[in-house]
Structures are given as C-alpha cells and as structure tokens.
Amino acid sequence: MMDDVGVVHGRFQVLHNDHMKYLLEGKKRCKYLIIGICNPDVDLTKYTELNPHRSDKNSNPLTYFERMICISEAMLEKGINKEEFDIVPFPIDFPEKINNYVPLNAKFYLTIYDKWGKEKHNILKNILKLDVEVLWEVKPEEKGISSSDIRQNIKELKEWKHLVPNSVFKNITINALDKRIIDLLNNEN
Numbered sequence: 728m729m730d731d732v733g734v735v736h737g738r739f740q741v742l743h744n745d746h747m748k749y750l751l752e753g754k755k756r757c758k759y760l761i762i763g764i765c766n767p768d769v770d771l772t773k774y775t776e777l778n779p780h781r782s783d784k785n786s787n788p789l790t791y792f793e794r795m796i797c798i799s800e801a802m803l804e805k806g807i808n809k810e811e812f813d814i815v816p817f818p819i820d821f822p823e824k825i826n827n828y829v830p831l832n833a834k835f836y837l838t839i840y841d842k843w844g845k846e847k848h849n850i851l852k853n854i855l856k857l858d859v860e861v862l863w864e865v866k867p868e869e870k871g872i873s874s875s876d877i878r879q880n881i882k883e884l885k886e887w888k889h890l891v892p893n894s895v896f897k898n899i900t901i902n903a904l905d906k907r908i909i910d911l912l913n914n915e916n
Contacts, residue, residue, distance in 0.1 A: 732833040733757030736817040738765045742797045745872040753836040763817025767791040788908045800894035839864040882912040
C-alpha cells in the first residue's frame with residue numbers, strides 16, 4: 728500500500744543520477760512526494776564532525792533556488808507530474824524547525840551511507856519521533872556517484888554529463904553554474 732505523503736531530503740549539490748534513484752524510489756512509495764533541500768542557506772548550516780564538508784562554501788556552490796529548479800526539471804524529465812511533488816527547505820541542522828516545512832505525519836524515506844546518515848536517522852526517528860523508512864543502507868565505499876566527484880570533474884574539465892540527468896547538465900551549463908563551481912574550487916584555501 729502506498730503512503731499518502733512521503734518526504735526525502737538531501738543537499739543535492741549537484742543533483743546526480745544516484746540522487747534521482749533515491750527520489751524516484753521515494754516517489755514509488757507514496758502518492759505525493761515532498762523533496763527537502765538541506766542547507767538552504769549555507770551561512771546558516773551548522774558544522775558537524777560527522778560530515779564536516781557539508782557546511783563548507785566550496786561544497787555548496789548552488790543556491791537553494793538553483794537546486795530547486797534542477798530537482799523540479801529532473802523530476803519532470805523522469806515523467807513525474809508536477810502535482811505529485813513539491814520542493815521545500817529541510818533544515819536538518821535545526822530539527823525543531825522541520826515542522827515548519829513538512830507535515831510530520833508523512834513517511835520519511837532515508838538512505839544511509841555513513842555516520843552522518845545514521846545521525847540523520849537518529850534525529851528523525853528517535854528525537855523527532857517521525858515515521859522513518861530506510862530505503863537502503865550501504866557502506867561509504869559502495870555509495871556510487873558523489874556530488875564532490877562531479878564538482879571535481881567540472882573543475883578539471885572532465886566528463887560529467889553522464890552522471891546527472893540531462894536537464895541538470897543543461898541547467899548548469901546554460902546558466903554558467905559550472906563556471907562558478909570552477910571558480911570556487913580554484914579559490915579554495
């Protein structure tokens with residue numbers, strides 16, 4: 728039986744094909760999917776030793792709006808009707824604020840790859856007492872595509888088009904977001 732409302736979340740810095748696997752798996756399980764974007768404002772992101780790079784400006788080159796557009800266009804590209812999903816901020820660093828963005832009676836779908844994934848599971852299930860379903864858990868070395876690798880490929884002018892939905896590649900290149908990524912990574916301290 729399908730859930731009425733499901734919630735997935737991530738930074739999506741750059742949205743890639745494995746992210747889409749996660750989003751589409753969540754959508755298969757519910758009638759209406761809410762896609763939460765973590766770190767909607769990098770300046771308001773808390774540092775965590777479990778995942779230290781997630782608060783780094785160089786790891787967050789795309790704005791909330793740019794990520795929202797990429798996700799929306801990729802969902803449409805995959806044949807998901809706009810009436811079946813929405814995209815909202817998801818302040819995982821401030822779990823007490825999550826109720827401002829998503830219905831707490833939804834099913835929260837999660838994937839776990841590392842200690843940070845386990846911490847998010849703890850926050851959602853044990854602290855917020857939400858209904859959580861782990862879609863899959865794999866070891867970090869088995870994770871697959873990484874946004875960090877995509878950003879590095881962009882910086883080094885290596886191929887990356889095959890790692891992302893077509894709409895994401897077009898959006899990033901047409902809007903010169905790839906140039907921003909290159910500039911950010913070239914100016915790392």
